[in-house]
Amino acid sequence: YxxxxxxxxxxxxxxxxxxxxxxxxxxxxxxxxDLNPRILYCKSKMVDLLLESGCAAYLEFQKLKDTLMVWTAPEGGESSSDGKNARSQLRVSDTLTVPVTRQQIFKHKGLSLLEKRQLMKFLTSSANLPPTLAFQSAAAVGTDTYNSVEEEQDSKILLDQAAELDLSTLPSRLLDGFKYAVCLDVDENDWSNNKSVELQRRLIQFVESLQVYDSDG
Known part of the structure; x- marks a missing residue:
């Protein structure tokens, strides 16, 4: 209010x-x-503790249905995919649903084909994500009992926790969605220093929590 x-x-x-x-x-x-936040990552120590202690039987959990952010567009029309519009000409135009799985990215109507390709390229190569059904096949993560791959092959795509993200490949709109809607980074100070290691850690935690208890998200 x-x-x-x-x-x-x-x-x-x-x-x-x-x-x-x-x-x-x-x-x-x-x-x-709420005096305390109620949003928990599905794959987290807190959720594990609630399950192991039996407290989860007295709690009700609902999945986060959508991740939304407010995006701004120039008065004359939609924003360009390169994100080079002047901030002085921007206005709040709509809320944008942030896609968080491969399926959501390809079905998203608010992203251009170029943006979809850029985002998928970032998530599948630059981000070095751990194996997850959200972005890879069941065989790649070892859940397909008929076509599961060897552990040696899986180990090739395991993440180096100290790796830094290459954020230069993302245009402004995708970068904003990544920083604020996925990584929940609200600190605008000193972005000149490389924060990609911390963003990498948050991205891993977010992605590993996808589809843990629900195949839809």
Whole structure:
């Protein structure tokens, strides 16, 4: 809630603390405030702990249905794939669903063919992702009982945890989606220093959590 209607279901004017308290109490049954984050990676120590301790039986989990971000486009039309539009000419135009699997990338209607190729090339080569059904075949990850590959072949695509990402291959829009929607990087300070190692770690954690409990995402 706030003074301006922006990405919220309802907004109201706040003149002082008493008014704010009154308005919050009035609509208290229509919202909830979380003091702790409730989003957990499917493949994480916290989820493992909840399962092993039996606490998971008393909790309800739902998968994250979509990853969205607000993208800006120039007044005259859609943004170009090279991401070279001047920021001064940009406006908030729509929310963009960020594709997080191979299937979602190819079916995405908001990405151009060039962007799809650039994103897949980045994820399958530059990013050095670990084996996962989200981007590789069942045989490549060793889950196909009839056509599984040898461990030596699997080891060739295992990730070097210290590797750095080559972010230069991504245009502005894809880079923003990667940094903010996937890696949840909200620190805009000092991007001149190479943060690709930390982004690599976050990308691995994100990708390894895909399709752990649901084949759709």
């Amino acid at each position: 706030g003074r301006q209607r922006y990405l919220v279901d309802r907004s109201f004017e706040i003149t002082d603390d008493a008014t704010l308290r009154e308005e919050l109490e009035r609509y208290s049954s229509r919202f909830s405030i």
